[in-house]
Amino acid sequence: MNAVSARRRSGRRLDSTVIVYLALIGVIVIGAILVATVGRSFFSAGNIRDILTGMSVLGFVAIGQTLVILCGSLDLSVPYVISLSSLLAADIMKGNPANIAAAVAVALGVAALIGLANGLIVTKLKVHGFIATLGMGLIIKGYLDTNYKGTSGSVPWEFQLIGATGIGPVPVSTVIMLAVALLAALFLNRTRVGNHIYAVGGNEQVARLSGIRTANPVILAHVLCSVAAAMAGLLLASRLGVGSPTVGTQGGYDLLSIAAVVLGGTLLAGGRGSIWGTIGGVAIFAVLDNVMSVLQVNPFMKDVVRGIVIVAAVAVYTGRQVERRRARFGPGGSATEREGDAGPDAQAPAPASASTQPDSAQPESTQQSAAQHNSAQLDTNVGDRS
Amino acid sequence: MSEQTPMAPVPILTATGLSKSFFGVTVLHDVGIELMPGQVHGLVGENGAGKSTFMKILAGVYERDAGVVTLGGEPVVFGHPVQAMKAGLATVFQEFNLLPDRSVAQNVYLGREPRRAGFVSQRAMVRQTQALLDELGIDFIDPTARVGSLTVAEQQIVEIAKALSYDARVISMDEPTAALADHEVALLYGIIRRLQARGVAILYVSHRLKEIFELCDSITVLKDGALVSSGPAAELDTNELVRRMVGRSIETFFPGPVGGTTVGELRLAVSDGGNAFVDGIDLELRAGEIVGVSGLQGSGRTELVEAIFGAAPFNRGTITLDGSPVRIGSPRAAVKHGVALITEDRKAQGLALGQSVLDNALLVIRGVFARRTAAVRKEIPGVLSSLEISSQGLGQEVQFLSGGNQQKVVLAKWLATKPRVVLLDEPTRGIDVGAKIAVYQLMRQLAREGVAILMISSELPEVIGMSDRILVMHDGRIVAELPAGSTEEQVLSAATGAAASAHEGTRA
Numbered sequence: 001m002n003a004v005s006a007r008r009r010s011g012r013r014l015d016s017t018v019i020v021y022l023a024l025i026g027v028i029v030i031g032a033i034l035v036a037t038v039g040r041s042f043f044s045a046g047n048i049r050d051i052l053t054g055m056s057v058l059g060f061v062a063i064g065q066t067l068v069i070l071c072g073s074l075d076l077s078v079p080y081v082i083s084l085s086s087l088l089a090a091d092i093m094k095g096n097p098a099n100i101a102a103a104v105a106v107a108l109g110v111a112a113l114i115g116l117a118n119g120l121i122v123t124k125l126k127v128h129g130f131i132a133t134l135g136m137g138l139i140i141k142g143y144l145d146t147n148y149k150g151t152s153g154s155v156p157w158e159f160q161l162i163g164a165t166g167i168g169p170v171p172v173s174t175v176i177m178l179a180v181a182l183l184a185a186l187f188l189n190r191t192r193v194g195n196h197i198y199a200v201g202g203n204e205q206v207a208r209l210s211g212i213r214t215a216n217p218v219i220l221a222h223v224l225c226s227v228a229a230a231m232a233g234l235l236l237a238s239r240l241g242v243g244s245p246t247v248g249t250q251g252g253y254d255l256l257s258i259a260a261v262v263l264g265g266t267l268l269a270g271g272r273g274s275i276w277g278t279i280g281g282v283a284i285f286a287v288l289d290n291v292m293s294v295l296q297v298n299p300f301m302k303d304v305v306r307g308i309v310i311v312a313a314v315a316v317y318t319g320r321q322v323e324r325r326r327a328r329f330g331p332g333g334s335a336t337e338r339e340g341d342a343g344p345d346a347q348a349p350a351p352a353s354a355s356t357q358p359d360s361a362q363p364e365s366t367q368q369s370a371a372q373h374n375s376a377q378l379d380t381n382v383g384d385r386s
Numbered sequence: 387m388s389e390q391t392p393m394a395p396v397p398i399l400t401a402t403g404l405s406k407s408f409f410g411v412t413v414l415h416d417v418g419i420e421l422m423p424g425q426v427h428g429l430v431g432e433n434g435a436g437k438s439t440f441m442k443i444l445a446g447v448y449e450r451d452a453g454v455v456t457l458g459g460e461p462v463v464f465g466h467p468v469q470a471m472k473a474g475l476a477t478v479f480q481e482f483n484l485l486p487d488r489s490v491a492q493n494v495y496l497g498r499e500p501r502r503a504g505f506v507s508q509r510a511m512v513r514q515t516q517a518l519l520d521e522l523g524i525d526f527i528d529p530t531a532r533v534g535s536l537t538v539a540e541q542q543i544v545e546i547a548k549a550l551s552y553d554a555r556v557i558s559m560d561e562p563t564a565a566l567a568d569h570e571v572a573l574l575y576g577i578i579r580r581l582q583a584r585g586v587a588i589l590y591v592s593h594r595l596k597e598i599f600e601l602c603d604s605i606t607v608l609k610d611g612a613l614v615s616s617g618p619a620a621e622l623d624t625n626e627l628v629r630r631m632v633g634r635s636i637e638t639f640f641p642g643p644v645g646g647t648t649v650g651e652l653r654l655a656v657s658d659g660g661n662a663f664v665d666g667i668d669l670e671l672r673a674g675e676i677v678g679v680s681g682l683q684g685s686g687r688t689e690l691v692e693a694i695f696g697a698a699p700f701n702r703g704t705i706t707l708d709g710s711p712v713r714i715g716s717p718r719a720a721v722k723h724g725v726a727l728i729t730e731d732r733k734a735q736g737l738a739l740g741q742s743v744l745d746n747a748l749l750v751i752r753g754v755f756a757r758r759t760a761a762v763r764k765e766i767p768g769v770l771s772s773l774e775i776s777s778q779g780l781g782q783e784v785q786f787l788s789g790g791n792q793q794k795v796v797l798a799k800w801l802a803t804k805p806r807v808v809l810l811d812e813p814t815r816g817i818d819v820g821a822k823i824a825v826y827q828l829m830r831q832l833a834r835e836g837v838a839i840l841m842i843s844s845e846l847p848e849v850i851g852m853s854d855r856i857l858v859m860h861d862g863r864i865v866a867e868l869p870a871g872s873t874e875e876q877v878l879s880a881a882t883g884a885a886a887s888a889h890e891g892t893r894a
Contacts, residue, residue, distance in 0.1 A: 190505040199496055202485040209483050210497035211468035272487035329665040329862060 016265030016273075016317065020280035023313070027284050031291035040294055045169040047290065054286040056173040057232045059279060061257040062264075063177075063184050064228030066278045067221040069261050070188070072201040072270030073122050073129030075222065077137035078229040078257060081111050082248030084140055085233030090153025090243030097158040107230050114140070115226030119219030129222075137254075148245040155241045163239035173235050178279070180228065185275040187224075193217050201270025229253070259310045260285055265317060284309070396459070398423045398587045399444075399475065399556045404453035406439055414439045414611045416453075421556055421587040426578060428602035428619065429591045431631055432846065436611040437591050441558050444589070445477035446470035458555065468497070476549030478559045482541050486534030491515040493533050494548045518547040521584075522577050539570035546577060557581060558589035563597060564684045575601065593682050594882050595624055607631055625875075632846065632874040640851030641826050644834040649675045649854065652709070653838035654725075654807045656694065659703030663689035664862045667703065671807060671838035676829060678853030679842040681881050686862035687842045688730055691809040694840075695727040696720040708806070721754045724806035728796055728813055730842075736796040737784050743770070744780035747798045755803070762802050769798045774824060790821025797828060808832060810841040814848060826852060846874045 032042035041047065061078050068075045085107040092103035114136065121132040165172050188194040197217040199207040207214050229248075236247045258268075264281030266273025288309065292302045399421040406414040414436045421427050431437050442448045444455065446464030455462055457473055464470040467477070484493050491511040492499075499506040500514060515529035524547075527540055536544065542562060549557045563571045578588060578601060592598055598605060598619070605622060607614040607630045614630045622630075650673035659667035664686045671677055681687045692698045694705070696714040705712055707723055714720045720727070729735035737746050744766060751762045767780070773794040777787055784795055793813065800808065810829070814822040829839055829852065843849045849856055850872060858866040858880040866880040 186505075189508065192499050192501070192506055195492065195499050195506055196497070198488055198492075199485055202487050206483045206485055207496070209467050211466070211471075212497045267487070271485065329660055329662055 017277040017280065019316075020263070020265050020277045020284070024280050024284050024287070027287050027291075031287050034291055035294050038295060042291075042294075047294070049166060049169045049171060050293075051283075051286045051290045052169070052174040053171050054289055055279075055282050056171065056177045057235055057251065058253065058256060058260060058285065059174070059177040059282045060180065060228050060232035060235065061253045062260040062278045062282050063181050063275060064225030065257040066261050066264070066266055066273060066275055067184065067188075067197060067228075068129065068225045069258070069266055069268060070201045070270055070273055071197045071218045071221045072204070073133075073218060073222065074258065075118065075133045075225045075229075076130065076254045077114065077118065077133040077140060078225070078232075079248030079251065079253045080137045080140035080144065081114055081226050081229040082233035082236065082251070082253060083144055083243075083245050084114075084248075085111055085230035086237035086240070086247055087144070087148060087152055087243035087245060089234050089237050090151075090155050093153060093155055093159065095154035095156050097156040100156065100159050104234060107234055108227050111226040111230030111233075112223050115223035116219065118226065119215075119222035122222065123215035123218050141249075144245040148243075151240070151242040151244045153237075153243045155237050155243075160238050160241055163235055173238075176231075176235075180231065181275050181279050184224070184228075188275065193220055197221055198271055201267075201272075203271070256285070259306075262317075263310060263313045267317075268314075397421055399455070399457050401444065401455045402453060404440065404443055404455070405451045406443060406448060407451060412611055414443070417608065417611075417613045418453075419589075419606050419616060421589060422603070423555070423585045423587050424582050425603040426582060426588045426590050426601045428598040428605040429589055429608065430593075430595070430598060430605060430627065431608035431614075435608040435631075437608055438560065439611075440608065441477060441560055441589070441591060444470070444475060444558060445479075471549070471552045471554070474553055474555040476552055476554035476557045478542065478545045478549060478557065478562060480560045480564060482545055484533050484541055484544060486532070488533060489530050490527060490533055490536070490544050490547075491529040493544055494518065494529075494551050514551070515547065518550050519543075521550065521580070522547060523580055524577075537570075538565045539567070539573065542566075542574070543577065546581075550581075554586060556587045556589065558591070560591050561593065561683065562590070563592060563594060564682065571597070595627060596882065598627070599624070624879075628875045628878055632878065640848070641823070641830055644830045647674050647830070647834045649673070650836060653707070654694070655706040656700070657704045657706070659693060659700040659705065661689075661693055661698060661701045663698065664693055664859075666863050667693070667700070669694075669840075669857070669864070671840055673836040673838055674833045675854050676833055676839045676841060676852055678849035678856045679840060679859060680844075680846065680849045680856055680877050681859035683844070685859040685881065687859050688811055689862070690859065690864075691727055691811055691840065691842060694720070694807075695725055695809060697727070718754055721750060721803060724804070725809065726800035726803060726805035726807070727809045728793075728800060728811060730811040730815065732789075732792055732796050736799075737792060739785040740783055742781045743775070743777050743784055743787070743795055746784050746795050747802060749799050751802050766798070766802065769801055770794075773798055773828065788817075788821075790817035790824070793817050793821060793825065797825070805837060807838045807840070810839065812842055812844060814843070814845070846877055849877065850874065 028042070035042040035047075061082070065075055065078065088110060089103040089107045092106055093099045118129070118133050118136055121127050121136070122129050125132075127135075162172055162176070167175065188197060193216060196207065196212050196214075197220075199210065199212060200214050200217050204214055232253065233248065236251075237243050240247065260281040261273070261278050262268055262281070263284060264273065264277030264279070266277060285306070288305060289302065292305065297305075397420040400419070402418040404414055404417045405412070417436065417440060419427065419429075419440075429437050429440065439448065443450045446467045446469055449465070457475055462470075462473055462475075464473070464475075470477070485496070488496070489512075491508070491514075494515045495511050500510040501507060502510060512529045519525075519527055519529065522543065524543055527536065527543060533541060533544060546557070562574055566574065578590075581588060590598070590601060599622075602619045604617060605619045605627065606616040607627065609631060652670060653673050653675075654669070654671040656667050656669040659669070667690060679687050679690065689698060693700045694714070696716045696719050699715050705714055707725075712719075712723055714723060714725070717727070733739060738749065744763075747766050747770065748759060748763065752759055755762075770777075770780075775787075775791050775794045775798070777791060784792055787795065808829075813825050813829075817825070829841070833839060841849070841852060843852075850870075854870050856868040856870075856872055856877060857864050858868065858877060860881060868876055868880065
């Protein structure tokens, strides 16, 4: 019984989402102290609103990016989709609240088509997502540069409220973003195609041999990613009051969203990660930005800090992810316990085998495991795959 | 052996006249088998006998060229492994089809996630997986545990649970114990007995004859892609089985030593070497000597040469090279000491596939002896032509060469370093006979020049035909040293653990 529960526990390791939120708490604590040293309050309503506002746009983009990265692809076209959707929405609204629904539908619909094209290029033409979406981004950029010389259209006051109001210190835009995150998390966890996104990203061959049509999850992830980027574009339009052909690129949302996803513990190669990890990553960026703004850090220095955080985070994750070949012998040449992680509490061999052995074998094997006790402790230090 | 449930008279699976060839090479010719419900049927044969091909045809991985398979009396054709699974024929391959980052339950139900009201129910998935594990009598695997955190044995159980979830009537297992420790094997036995009791037929492929006799009700022997015999296990004993598996003379194409070859002074000695994968390694290689290493897959052969080469260095014991103690802590150190390793997987570890023949041949020289590059560069055409590499020139990318020519490029790469000790890991795997003979001749030539050679091979005729001595490995240790001219039976019985059981006595 004891051994069983010990092994059950050892079967898990600290979830990377938990680590992300521990890191977030660490960043908040350090940030709060630093902010306090300049005589300001980190936890004031105004400051919290600033941080949450900073999270919402990147949050939308990063949620979509998470889906795409989980299935082993990437989306570099998001900044252009953001700009395009802000322009489409503002142009169609023309300051008239009656046009809001149509504008939103067109912006999201066009984005869905762009995502569909990305997904088809990746799955049918077998062009890696990096290149497929880079090309798609350039195509949209060309269209924007040709047709728009500057801001365009006009967003009615009713739509601007989305970016301007809040419930207490929580902006409406952040609430919507978190709702979308919840939907995306449910999608990944509670739909077959969501589950298959992990499978395709983890090992396409295994997914295919399990009877999964491997193109579908990838195409759907690309569609949803572009739609999420369009939502970010709509939010930016509501904040600016106009559509802008450069609002996406200025924010650097392509690489920043990828960084947030990876910071959130999602494997860049796909197959492992979570939406909530990504939200944690987005929050870490938002807190860092906020603290550095309050401290009036030189803007170039901000990028240095962001860069260090991203690289350090990925170094920590990869350090944990290396899985080595199972050791057969410990440092002294003794055979290691094959249960591997069992550690000092290791009992006799696997329970089921004990039941198949004659009773007389029992005391002997217990003795042996006691004799190996010391070496087993050493073994776990060296032999354990970290 | 056949004391369990009364045998149903009707076989659950029959295969007759199965044939398969790849690129004109016949790998399976007119092989048939009958599996009875609740029976374990052993499938044995040497490497290359066609066991894996046979299993893969049954599993729907390969399409057969000829033959009929019936499952439950109905003729079946599977174009995809999932079709076979759904029909009730599941296969547990040596390489698991599992996603390490997903949970046990998610892996078991991958592609068929149970839904409630249209949504995947992780809870139902966990509950059903728990039920499957309970049926197998497994209480130490948590259905929510990440598969990557499980041991190999536990992952295998997950595969078996997956097979069970398809209501498999036939489960074939490819070398299921190859990577298991002794007590884990007992666990697998228990599971197999439970499956038998449920009336599942099991096709059991193994090299370990002890297991075959312990588990199987009937045994089919394959050799060189053809059926040797198929019948009740009770009619066979170990000697007879081994004779049927290997019964052929060593082929004549192994060249003898080049005239003037003498086994000279001690080149390389390892004393009590060990690391996490091998232990108690005592080894001597003399100039001009070819030493063969035999052993089953996973017995630590590759780990042994990787340790000598510094890729996974020894962390205890000593290495002596030409009389002076050396420390080889990295491949770079090994190369500097004149040790070469021809790796098992030439595509992944031996060659930069997108680079030219010349670049590959100079790879080690440029990396370790950069100052010699210009001089060696001039010798490369000569080395390549002496190996009779047929390529379109030095500039051709190696990925477009045949397997044999690729292997020659790997050899050229190492010959360029003028090694004193050459370690070869499966040097003739996947290359044609002509190239094999070229490799053998090169080995003889190197021996003539005083190089010490250690060759790992799974092909028993090759080990016996080329070696001056044969080391046999089992479970990370060298368990036997056999002289030249040993029989395949002797090597096989040492490798399958018959001789090893004495050494194994101390293991828990």
